[in-house]
Amino acid sequence: MNSYFFNLNIPYQTYLSHYSGQASSIVVHTDQGLRLQLPASRFRPFVTQLGLKGRFRLVTDANNKFIKLESL
Template sequence: MALVVVDVALAAHKFLDMYQGKSKYLLVQSRDGRRIQLPLTIFRPFLTHSGIYGTFEVEFDQNYRLLDIKKK
């Protein structure tokens, strides 16, 4: 299993692009320098009126399938 830490700062109007069909993924850079494409839907539980902001731990299995995401 792999654990990746990412910092996200996404304004609410950008998240709306997902609902409008303009965006499905968020490209982020992990703290160790890797670039990771994550589905926007996994961030839905963390969405506030101002957007999605914070540090997240993303866990993958050995095949790089998403297992879990937690806000630190």
């Protein structure tokens, strides 16, 4: 398994206006310097009235298939 750590700070209105479509994605830069593109729908459980803010950990399998996304 692989773990990738990153921070996000996207205001609520920005998240809604840019990422409300089904095919939309969010691009993040990990602490390791990697650029990852994830479906915006994976972040919906973490969106609050303030938006999408905080530190996250993405866990993937050996083939880089999504396992889970956690808010830290």
